[in-house]
Amino acid sequence: MSLSLYACMLILKEHHLLKSSAIQGDLDAKMVDITYDSRKVKKDALFFCKGDNFRPIYLTMAKDNGAITYVAEQPYPEGKGMNAFIVTNIQKAMALLSAAYFDYPQDDLFVIAYTGTKGKTTSAYFTKGILDITTNKQTALFSTIDRILGPKPEQRFKSDLTTPESLDLFHDMRAAVDNGMTHLIMEVSSQAYLRNRVFGLTYDVGFFLNITPDHIGPNEHPDFDNYLHCKLQLLVNSRKCVINAETDHFDEVYAAAKTTTNPDSIYLYAGADFQAPQDIDIDFRFESKEADLATSRFNFTPVTPKAQALGVGGAYQLSLIGDFNESNATAAIIAAAFAGADTEETQKGIANVRIPGRMESLKVPGHGQVYVDYAHNYASMKALLSFLKKEYNDPKLIVVVGSPGDKGVSRRPGFAKVLTEYAQQAFLTTDDPGFENPQDIATQIDQAIDHNKVNVEIVLDRKAAIKAAITMSQPGDIVVLAGKGADPYQKVRGVDTPYPTDLAVAKQVVAEL
Numbered sequence: 001m002s003l004s005l006y007a008c009m010l011i012l013k014e015h016h017l018l019k020s021s022a023i024q025g026d027l028d029a030k031m032v033d034i035t036y037d038s039r040k041v042k043k044d045a046l047f048f049c050k051g052d053n054f055r056p057i058y059l060t061m062a063k064d065n066g067a068i069t070y071v072a073e074q075p076y077p078e079g080k081g082m083n084a085f086i087v088t089n090i091q092k093a094m095a096l097l098s099a100a101y102f103d104y105p106q107d108d109l110f111v112i113a114y115t116g117t118k119g120k121t122t123s124a125y126f127t128k129g130i131l132d133i134t135t136n137k138q139t140a141l142f143s144t145i146d147r148i149l150g151p152k153p154e155q156r157f158k159s160d161l162t163t164p165e166s167l168d169l170f171h172d173m174r175a176a177v178d179n180g181m182t183h184l185i186m187e188v189s190s191q192a193y194l195r196n197r198v199f200g201l202t203y204d205v206g207f208f209l210n211i212t213p214d215h216i217g218p219n220e221h222p223d224f225d226n227y228l229h230c231k232l233q234l235l236v237n238s239r240k241c242v243i244n245a246e247t248d249h250f251d252e253v254y255a256a257a258k259t260t261t262n263p264d265s266i267y268l269y270a271g272a273d274f275q276a277p278q279d280i281d282i283d284f285r286f287e288s289k290e291a292d293l294a295t296s297r298f299n300f301t302p303v304t305p306k307a308q309a310l311g312v313g314g315a316y317q318l319s320l321i322g323d324f325n326e327s328n329a330t331a332a333i334i335a336a337a338f339a340g341a342d343t344e345e346t347q348k349g350i351a352n353v354r355i356p357g358r359m360e361s362l363k364v365p366g367h368g369q370v371y372v373d374y375a376h377n378y379a380s381m382k383a384l385l386s387f388l389k390k391e392y393n394d395p396k397l398i399v400v401v402g403s404p405g406d407k408g409v410s411r412r413p414g415f416a417k418v419l420t421e422y423a424q425q426a427f428l429t430t431d432d433p434g435f436e437n438p439q440d441i442a443t444q445i446d447q448a449i450d451h452n453k454v455n456v457e458i459v460l461d462r463k464a465a466i467k468a469a470i471t472m473s474q475p476g477d478i479v480v481l482a483g484k485g486a487d488p489y490q491k492v493r494g495v496d497t498p499y500p501t502d503l504a505v506a507k508q509v510v511a512e513l
């Protein structure tokens with residue numbers, strides 16, 4: 001892979017990003033490496049000076065290590081003797097130049113993108129389950145949990161971000177193409193748009209699953225309007241748009257899709273009981289059928305002619321319970337149909353999908369049933385707890401939960417509200433406290449709980465909280481270990497401190513009972 005100075009200049013000029021440039025020699029000179037990390041620079045590299053924590057010394061290091069060109073929002077004396085492109089927006093410049101450097105790998109992939117406050121990972125995994133059959137395992141996945149770039153075990157690794165930095169994104173897309181992948185399913189966070197990680201990227205099909213307040217606060221979105229605005233960009237950048245008609249802010253969401261997409265290429269889905277406004281045609285409906293505590297069954301019905309043309313209507317079964325997962329599965333079925341899956345492949349592929357940390361359960365002899373789930377805001381906890389209340393016929397709910405530090409501050413009153421509405425017993429504990437004191441976070445949640453309705457204990461040691469919850473539970477009770485899913489660490493003061501996972505801790509507790 002390589003990129004010439006001339007190509008950089010043209011791309012930056014075309015997008016009106018170039019403020020000034022300093023070229024040391026021949027414009028045809030080529031960069032054969034690209035990075036934003038001075039520690040990874042190789043000979044003849046293109047280096048991006050970006051980030052809140054960028055220091056000019058990194059440019060010195062990059063130059064010493066062989067970088068010949070830098071891109072930055074201001075000139076640096078440390079870059080003397082190098083080629084320089086000074087740009088108005090480093091994140092946009094990095095996305096565009098990275099796509100060019102890796103030779104536009106998105107053009108060789110059918111790209112399906114999901115955004116939404118909840119359900120991205122689940123929908124992405126359901127889609128992968130189906131398309132692995134349709135494409136014979138030639139489907140890549142960029143999710144919060146894993147990044148899968150090929151069929152071999154060494155082509156799969158844990159994700160650090162839901163949506164990678166642009167340079168990493170295009171690097172991994174190129175690797176996926178080189179590994180023979182033909183399709184890509186990716187989760188797109190609102191942060192990805194806020195930070196221009198996906199700037200210039202167009203998806204073949206883009207999904208808007210839902211939106212509720214989250215990710216608002218220092219280091220994230222300044223307010224809900226900004227959060228919504230960022231999420232809407234996914235639809236603006238999709239060739240076909242698929243929208244959950246039951247989402248809050250539907251009118252704004254539909255309007256965003258229409259700005260760049262003809263209504264013929266916009267599809268809506270909803271549950272069977274959803275009353276749509278008169279001027280709206282729902283293209284796909286799903287309807288719950290009988291379910292047990294291990295399996296969910298539902299019918300999926302294309303209603304309009306354009307939906308029927310996709311041809312994947314029928315009866316479906318999931319190994320992941322929760323009525324919200326039928327909505328996620330509906331999105332996945334539509335995505336797979338656009339990618340060419342038929343009904344049989346879709347039914348087979350989706351039926352056995354399980355996702356680490358989502359609705360994992362554990363039977364505990366002599367005690368209540370344990371559920372581990374990644375629900376970590378008001379909307380997802382409400383979906384989870386109301387589902388369990390209904391399915392288990394109003395059991396006693398014992399919930400272990402904490403709220404992270406340094407972000408998502410709105411989750412704290414949200415947890416207090418949902419615990420007051422549904423739980424009988426809560427153990428407030430630690431969940432990625434970052435640079436905050438976990439006791440303060442727990443106290444903030446506790447203060448907003450109605451103690452006439454819920455008994456609350458603060459047990460900061462998460463393992464001890466899980467032990468206390470399981471030990472006190474009686475047969476017929478439900479113990480919910482919420483918020484961490486399958487996370488194998490606690491983020492404490494900038495360090496990912498190893499943690500065995502909630503399910504592993506629960507199993508250990510049960511073994512010792």
Ligand SMILES: CC(=O)N[C@H]1[C@@H](OP(=O)(O)OP(=O)(O)OC[C@H]2O[C@@H](n3ccc(=O)[nH]c3=O)[C@H](O)[C@@H]2O)O[C@H](CO)[C@@H](O)[C@@H]1O[C@H](C)C(=O)N[C@@H](C)C(=O)N[C@H](CCC(=O)O)C(=O)O
Nearest residue numbers: 036037038050051052053054058161162163165189190191
């Ligand atoms: C606020 C935010 O999005 N920050 C991301 C961003 O950081 P940044 O651009 O400010 O970079 P930085 O960490 O300040 O580093 C400064 C620069 O110096 C460089 N450096 C550093 C040391 C050195 O010796 N040499 C050197 O060159 C670094 O490589 C970097 O380029 O780019 C980094 C990758 O280059 C990300 O790791 C980082 O995500 C942080 C860790 C993060 O937690 N982000 C969360 C909020 C996030 O993005 N979450 C969403 C999901 C949430 C949602 O649904 O919205 C996600 O997509 O994961």
Ligand SMILES: Nc1ncnc2c1ncn2[C@@H]1O[C@H](COP(=O)(O)OP(=O)(O)OP(=O)(O)O)[C@@H](O)[C@H]1O
Nearest residue numbers: 117118119120121122144324373374375380383384
């Ligand atoms: N459609 C939905 N509506 C409401 N809650 C949901 C929905 N889908 C999943 N959830 C809940 O949210 C949790 C997280 O689900 P999932 O990981 O699929 O979402 P996500 O959008 O990837 O979340 P995040 O951005 O936090 O990583 C699940 O464990 C479940 O409790």
